[in-house]
Amino acid sequence: MTSRFNRRTLIKGAAISLGLVGLPSVGLSQAKPNIVIVGGGFGGASAARLLRQLMPSASITLVEENAKYTACPFSNLVIGLGRPLDAQAFSYTGLESSGITLAYDRALDVDVTNKTVSLASGVTLPFDRLILSPGVDMRWGAIEGYSQDAAELLPHAWKAGPQTRLLREQLQAMPDGDTVIMTVPPAPYRCPPGPYERASMIAHYLKTQKPNSKLIVLDAKDSFSKMTLFQEAWAEHYPDHLEWRGAIDDGRVSRVDAATNTVSTDFETLQATVINVIPPQKTGEIADRAGVSDATGWCPIDPISFESRLQSDIHVIGDATIAAPMPKSAFSANLQAKVCAVAVARLLSDLPPQPTVLANTCYSYTTPDEAISIAGVYTNEGSSLSSIAGAGGVSPLGADKSIRAAEAAQAVHWFETITSEAFG
Amino acid sequence: MPDRNLQILMGALSVISLAACGSASDRDTQQPAFSLSDATDSGAQLALACSGCHSAASGAIVSLNGYTREALETRLLQYKSEADGTTVMHRLARGYSDDDIAEVSAALAPLGSAP
Numbered sequence: 001m002t003s004r005f006n007r008r009t010l011i012k013g014a015a016i017s018l019g020l021v022g023l024p025s026v027g028l029s030q031a032k033p034n035i036v037i038v039g040g041g042f043g044g045a046s047a048a049r050l051l052r053q054l055m056p057s058a059s060i061t062l063v064e065e066n067a068k069y070t071a072c073p074f075s076n077l078v079i080g081l082g083r084p085l086d087a088q089a090f091s092y093t094g095l096e097s098s099g100i101t102l103a104y105d106r107a108l109d110v111d112v113t114n115k116t117v118s119l120a121s122g123v124t125l126p127f128d129r130l131i132l133s134p135g136v137d138m139r140w141g142a143i144e145g146y147s148q149d150a151a152e153l154l155p156h157a158w159k160a161g162p163q164t165r166l167l168r169e170q171l172q173a174m175p176d177g178d179t180v181i182m183t184v185p186p187a188p189y190r191c192p193p194g195p196y197e198r199a200s201m202i203a204h205y206l207k208t209q210k211p212n213s214k215l216i217v218l219d220a221k222d223s224f225s226k227m228t229l230f231q232e233a234w235a236e237h238y239p240d241h242l243e244w245r246g247a248i249d250d251g252r253v254s255r256v257d258a259a260t261n262t263v264s265t266d267f268e269t270l271q272a273t274v275i276n277v278i279p280p281q282k283t284g285e286i287a288d289r290a291g292v293s294d295a296t297g298w299c300p301i302d303p304i305s306f307e308s309r310l311q312s313d314i315h316v317i318g319d320a321t322i323a324a325p326m327p328k329s330a331f332s333a334n335l336q337a338k339v340c341a342v343a344v345a346r347l348l349s350d351l352p353p354q355p356t357v358l359a360n361t362c363y364s365y366t367t368p369d370e371a372i373s374i375a376g377v378y379t380n381e382g383s384s385l386s387s388i389a390g391a392g393g394v395s396p397l398g399a400d401k402s403i404r405a406a407e408a409a410q411a412v413h414w415f416e417t418i419t420s421e422a423f424g
Numbered sequence: 425m426p427d428r429n430l431q432i433l434m435g436a437l438s439v440i441s442l443a444a445c446g447s448a449s450d451r452d453t454q455q456p457a458f459s460l461s462d463a464t465d466s467g468a469q470l471a472l473a474c475s476g477c478h479s480a481a482s483g484a485i486v487s488l489n490g491y492t493r494e495a496l497e498t499r500l501l502q503y504k505s506e507a508d509g510t511t512v513m514h515r516l517a518r519g520y521s522d523d524d525i526a527e528v529s530a531a532l533a534p535l536g537s538a539p
């Protein structure tokens with residue numbers, strides 16, 4: 001295999017033109033490969049869009065059970081600041097008009113021998129290459145008492161949509177002076193800094209709307225993403241409205257009771273009016289059905305092609321993968337999708353996938369107009385993704401408000417960019 | 425056939441990833457001759473990361489539209505070398521070799537800038 005480091009490229013900013021003036025109507029080759037993608041989130045939709053461009057003659061089918069996608073990034077602002085939930089919704093009409101076939105259906109199973117995906121409607125889709133981007137499922141029961149039914153009373157709001165609205169409405173309905181509890185799982189889970197952004201947004205809501213109320217965060221960990229930055233913001237803005245307890249302070253929740261609105265740690269049972277349970281997670285179920293998840297509940301992948309380590313011709317991207325140190329983020333899912341799309345196009349054209357450098361940037365709000373960020377740079381040379389030493393890191397501590405405001409504005413721009421990358 | 429594959433691959437990458445690079449009408453369709461091995465070891469794959477944040481519209485995050493290869497390379501090397509820089513771009517640039525930066529700058533720059 002050729003190393004990416006031993007040769008300068010010939011592309012010279014070039015070839016750009018071809019794409020921008022519209023792709024030729026003729027395809028890659030005589031063959032018309034079938035590519036099936038399951039999951040129309042940040043991973044699956046981005047993969048479909050780039051593959052459509054890379055392989056004009058391929059048949060590309062995106063299987064997605066919802067007619068509209070509701071994005072998680074910025075959904076903490078729905079909960080805490082009343083951002084409209086509509087601002088989170090994206091349709092697939094852009095993908096459809098570019099010639100991607102949308103199957104609004106649930107993928108039930110994958111036949112790895114015959115290379116087909118079966119859908120709830122009874123349709124069977126054959127594939128040459130299958131890309132799975134199913135996101136996460138909750139591990140119901142991992143916290144005793146936390147089931148799908150319990151989530152209707154104690155929302156997780158870790159998949160955006162009705163759950164997001166429910167948590168917002170519960171906060172609004174809560175009398176001033178009552179307590180809110182949030183529980184945070186051990187890693188890995190979707191969006192490592194997400195719970196702490198949410199805690200900030202809820203604390204802001206309480207401070208401004210329910211000043212006698214308080215949020216208690218019960219965490220299964222003792223440290224977390226952007227921890228010192230969040231704690232700096234919390235000390236400044238929410239000293240009376242947010243209390244965080246790590247594992248060492250009995251923060252690990254083992255049981256919840258939706259009937260009594262209580263949460264139990266090793267030593268204590270706490271009662272609250274609103275309880276947001278962010279439960280432990282695993283890959284979306286279809287990955288289990290396809291046999292691409294392992295005992296960890298996540299999917300091991302080749303870091304260059306994102307092809308499953310367990311089944312050939314099936315690729316997995318996004319939250320479902322074991323891609324650490326790359327976090328489970330929308331940014332990662334989008335970039336993994338694009339890297340995977342190039343690999344799939346090359347493989348279907350009898351070209352070997354080749355290594356590259358990947359990156360991630362995630363912004364988190366601490367107040368309505370201040371945000372902090374984390375960035376990382378990763379190589380996929382070797383047997384797994386690894387961080388490039390000396391790169392990445394978080395926003396500076398003790399920074400001027402203008403720096404926080406600039407990152408908040410960047411976050412807004414990022415959301416617009418990433419959603420148009422995925423949904424057109 | 426392989427050359428054609430590659431042209432399509434590289435051209436298409438630009439649609440999504442390099443959407444910041446200007447309007448279609450500015451471009452001509454002349455393709456350089458590619459060799460197979462240059463496909464993904466090029467800056468175009470590196471540039472896939474840029475389009476996660478940079479769009480065609482400038483705002484809080486600048487559009488990369490219209491910068492020459494030299495301008496991009498100079499700026500990225502600056503980000504990489506400014507030891508006390510703390511912006512997202514400083515933190516990211518430190519992860520790329522000087523060759524990576526040259527390649528990604530070439531991939532992002534419009535046609536016609538000096539090679």
Ligand SMILES: Cc1cc2nc3c(=O)[nH]c(=O)nc-3n(C[C@H](O)[C@H](O)[C@H](O)COP(=O)(O)OP(=O)(O)OC[C@H]3O[C@@H](n4cnc5c(N)ncnc54)[C@H](O)[C@@H]3O)c2cc1C
Binds near residue numbers: 066071073159
């Ligand atoms: C509160 C919160 C805040 C976040 N903030 C950020 C942020 O600021 N920045 C950031 O980068 N990331 C953020 N994230 C993380 C981001 O949302 C995820 O990492 C991202 O959505 C992962 O993309 P994905 O494609 O892997 O999965 P998803 O986006 O979840 O997409 C999976 C899709 O697959 C569909 N699906 C699943 N199984 C099937 C099936 N069997 N058949 C048919 N369809 C199926 C689902 O309906 C869904 O549409 C946040 C997450 C949360 C919860």
